[in-house]
Amino acid sequence: MKLAAIVRRSFIAMFWGWVACNISIIPAATVVCRLEDRPLPVMSEVFVMFSLYSVPVVLLAWLFVFLPVDLAVPQRSRLRHRCIAPLLGGISGFTAMGFYAMMDRLLHPGTFWKETMRALSEPDSWPYLVGASVCGLTASLHLVLHHPRQEQAGVPASLSDNPPNDL
Template sequence: MKLSLRAMLCGWVACNMALLVGMLLELPRQNHSLQNLVGGIAAYGFGSGIVILGAWLLVFFPVDLLVPEPSWLRGPRVAAVCGFLAGSSVLLAVIIGETWNNGYSRGSSAHFEWFGLAFASSPGITGMVAACVRSRDDQPDTKKS
C-alpha cells in the first residue's frame, strides 16, 4: 500500500509540474499576473490531489493488488504505457462530452483546446509516472553494498 501511494504521489507532483511549465510558457500571451498563476496552480493542485486520491483508491491500488509481482505488465516501459493510456482515456471522455453537449464550433474551440490539453495531459502524466515508479519498486536492486 505504501509503495502504491508513494508512486501516485510522484505522479501527482509530475502532473502539477508539467501544468506549471505549460502555464508559465503561456503567461506572456495572457494578461495574467504571476500571482494569479500561483493561485491557480495552488487551487488546481488541491483539487487534483483530491481527484488523484480517489483515482488511487478506485483504480491504481486495486490494479496494483491484482497484477502479480512477476507479471510482464510490471515492466517499467509496459507499466508506463499502460498508465499513460489509462490516464489519457479521460481526454476521450472530455472531448466526447464537450462535443455531445455543445457541438464543435471554431469560435469556442481555442479555449477548449487549451483546457482539454491541460486536463487530459495531467491524468496521462500522473498515470504514466505512477505506474513507472511503482514498477521500478519491483525491480531488484543491482547496487552492491
C-alpha cells in the first residue's frame, strides 16, 4: 500500500476522532462541574477554546502515535479487528493523555506512581482523559470500518476496485 494512502486514511480517521473528542468534552465538563458544585461555564466558550487548543495536541498524537501504529501494524493483523482496534485506541488515548497530564511529575521520579494516581483521581483531568479516549476509539473505529482487514490472501481493502468513502 502506498505511503500517501496510509497517511491520508489515518489523517481522516484522526480528524473524526478529533470531532468526537470535541463533542464528548461538553458532557464530561458538565459532569465534573456538577460533582464539584461549581457553576457551569458557558459551554459555547468551552467548546471553542477546547477545539482550538486540542488541534496541536491531536496533530501531535496523530504524527507520533496513530500514524506510526498504522504504518507498523500489518493489514491482516488481529489488532485491526473491529472489536480490538477501537478498544486499543481508547486505551492508548487514555494512557497518552494520562502521561501528558503527569509530565511535570516525571521530574520527581520517587513519587511518580503516587502522583500518577493522584492526577487521575482529580476530577479536573477527567474531561481530558475522556476526550482522549474517545478520540483514539473513534479514530481506530473509523479506520477499521472504512478500511477493514483482509481475511484471505489478496489485495488490501483500501486498494480494491470499489474504494470506501473516507468521509
